[in-house]
Amino acid sequence: MIPTKSYAALSKHTQLEPYSFERRDLRADDVHVHIRYCGVCHSDLHQARDEWGGSMYPMVPGHEIVGEVVAVGSSVTRFAPGDWVGVGVMVDSCCNCESCNRDLEQYCDDGMTGTYNGLERDGKTLAQGGYSSDIVVKDRFVVSISRSLNMAAVAPLLCAGITTYSPLRFAGVTAGMKVGVVGLGGLGHMGVKFAASFGAEVTVISTSPSKEADAKRLGASRFLLSTDKEAVKNHARYFDVILDTVSADHNYTGYLDMLTVEGKLLIVGLPSKTPEISPFSLIAKRRIIIGSMIGGMKETQEMLDYCAEHQIVSDVEVISIQYINDAYQRMLRSDVKYRFVIDLATL
Numbered sequence: 371m372i373p374t375k376s377y378a379a380l381s382k383h384t385q386l387e388p389y390s391f392e393r394r395d396l397r398a399d400d401v402h403v404h405i406r407y408c409g410v411c412h413s414d415l416h417q418a419r420d421e422w423g424g425s426m427y428p429m430v431p432g433h434e435i436v437g438e439v440v441a442v443g444s445s446v447t448r449f450a451p452g453d454w455v456g457v458g459v460m461v462d463s464c465c466n467c468e469s470c471n472r473d474l475e476q477y478c479d480d481g482m483t484g485t486y487n488g489l490e491r492d493g494k495t496l497a498q499g500g501y502s503s504d505i506v507v508k509d510r511f512v513v514s515i516s517r518s519l520n521m522a523a524v525a526p527l528l529c530a531g532i533t534t535y536s537p538l539r540f541a542g543v544t545a546g547m548k549v550g551v552v553g554l555g556g557l558g559h560m561g562v563k564f565a566a567s568f569g570a571e572v573t574v575i576s577t578s579p580s581k582e583a584d585a586k587r588l589g590a591s592r593f594l595l596s597t598d599k600e601a602v603k604n605h606a607r608y609f610d611v612i613l614d615t616v617s618a619d620h621n622y623t624g625y626l627d628m629l630t631v632e633g634k635l636l637i638v639g640l641p642s643k644t645p646e647i648s649p650f651s652l653i654a655k656r657r658i659i660i661g662s663m664i665g666g667m668k669e670t671q672e673m674l675d676y677c678a679e680h681q682i683v684s685d686v687e688v689i690s691i692q693y694i695n696d697a698y699q700r701m702l703r704s705d706v707k708y709r710f711v712i713d714l715a716t717l
Contacts, residue, residue, distance in 0.1 A: 371395060372402065375717050376502035377691050378428040382420035385695045389428055391498065393506045398445040401512045403455055408500035409434025409525035409686075410710035412556065412617070415698050417487045426487055432500030432712075433459045433485040434528040436521050446509045454515045456674065458528035459664050461485050461497060461507045473668040475511075501691065503717055513671045516678035523683035526556065526709040527674060529664065530684060534561040534613065535673040536665035537636040538568065541611050545569025550594070550605075550612040552625060554581045557615035557638055559685060559708040562588045565613070567680050573609070575625075584707070588685075602628070607655065609633060619643045622659070626651040634658045684709050690716035 371392035378389035396402055414431035416422050435457040439449050449455060462483035463475040470478050483490055486499030499505075515524055534557055543549055549570040551561045558574070565572045566589030573592040574585035582593040594601055605628045612625050617639040623646060625635055637659060651657065665673065677683065685708045689697055697710045 372504055372506065374498075374502050374504045376430045376498065377694055377717075378430045378498075378501070379418040380428050382418070382425060382427075386418065386431075386501070389430065391428075391430075393504055394495075396441060396443045396506060397508075398443040399509050400443040400506050401446060401449050401455065401509050402440040402442070403435070403437040403457065403505050403507065403512070404440050405435055405437040405500055405502060405505060405714045407436045407522045407525045407688075408432040408712045408714060409529065409684075410689075410694070410697055410701070410712060411526075411529050412701060414499075415701055418698075426489075426496055428496075429487055430498035430500075430502050431486055432502070433457075434525040434530070434709075434711075435485070435500035435505060436515060436525045436528070437505070437714075440504070442509070448509060449512060449514075454517060454521065456513045456515050456524065456528050457485065457500065457505060457507050457511065458513070458532065458670060459485055461511050462491050465510065473666040475666050476664045501694065501712060503714060510667060513667065513674055515674060518678055519681070520683050522688050522711045522713065523686050524674075524677075525711045526560070526684035526686065527677060528670070530556045530560045530709060531677070532665040532670045532673050533557055533638050533662070534615070535564050535676075536669055537638060537660060537662035538564055538611070538613065539669070540662065541634045541636055541660065543568050543570050543611055547571070547610045548608060549573070550575050550609045550625070550628065551590070552576075552596075552612060552614045553616040553639065554578075554585055554588075554708075555615065555704065556684075556706075556709045558613075559588055561613045561615060562590050563682050566590065567682060570611075575612070596624075607631070607633075611636060613638065615639050617641055619645070621646045623648040623651050626657050626659075629655065629657050631655045632658065634660055637661045686711045688713050692716065
């Protein structure tokens with residue numbers, strides 16, 4: 371067994387605190403990664419506080435993991451000690467169903483194994499995440515990272531990056547298309563970077579006029595204040611694609627009305643209440659609503675290779691592990707541009 375240091379939530383009522391446990395010994399197809407950086411996703415906070423229900427404790431959050439390979443199992447050929455690698459939102463699946471055979475492991479018919487807050491495939495071992503010194507993962511669920519990139523800024527690509535890259539690719543976003551990005555947070559800022567790099571005309575749609583300058587710095591050419599009714603009216607049937615990254619409760623109908631004929635509304639945010647949708651807004655222009663959850667392992671590697679080629683990373687604030695509870699409080703205030711990343715050398 372591999373002794374591992376971490377920070378964990380011991381219950382939904384307690385702050386994260388130091389916690390020690392053991393990772394499994396390497397199996398033939400495993401990779402042992404010494405974690406250097408881990409991004410802090412808003413879902414970490416939700417699950418640590420059991421805000422979605424079903425949380426399992428003790429819980430070591432973290433699914434935006436970047437580290438260095440320490441050792442590999444006897445059948446592993448893609449990785450070697452010293453390689454820089456990443457681990458994202460999932461660490462296993464059945465690997466045999468139709469979805470897995472299509473490289474869509476996130477939609478595994480038997481359910482993917484999350485990096486934390488769930489049981490591993492044996493049905494009894496509690497999976498623990500990246501706010502830790504080490505992790506052992508099946509090699510299929512490990513991706514290579516180019517040394518040309520800033521490793522701390524790569525970490526959020528393993529969740530925020532692939533969560534926005536995948537639906538934009540699925541929707542066929544290419545040069546000349548008009549793309550709206552709703553919300554400019556951890557997900558939204560990556561959506562802007564990717565859509566702009568694909569050659570689209572990008573408009574950030576936000577309730578906060580103070581975000582206009584940052585939107586344009588990140589690659590948006592236009593900014594639409596969603597509280598400006600006249601401006602919104604002038605964008606009726608304007609966009610080919612809208613990427614909705616907002617998790618606050620809101621109405622989808624207004625965004626549908628801004629789509630052109632056969633326009634696509636891509637949903638990656640998770641509102642707590644079921645959003646309102648006007649069927650007329652759908653059928654009037656044959657518009658499409660598409661949900662998307664992260665990406666498969668093949669596509670995640672594709673995304674990382676694309677980022678290396680185009681030098682795309684997240685905007686991050688690097689913190690010590692001892693600062694994590696303060697970081698959670700700042701996340702609640704949306705006081706971060708645009709992702710906290712933990713330097714695990716501080717553990």
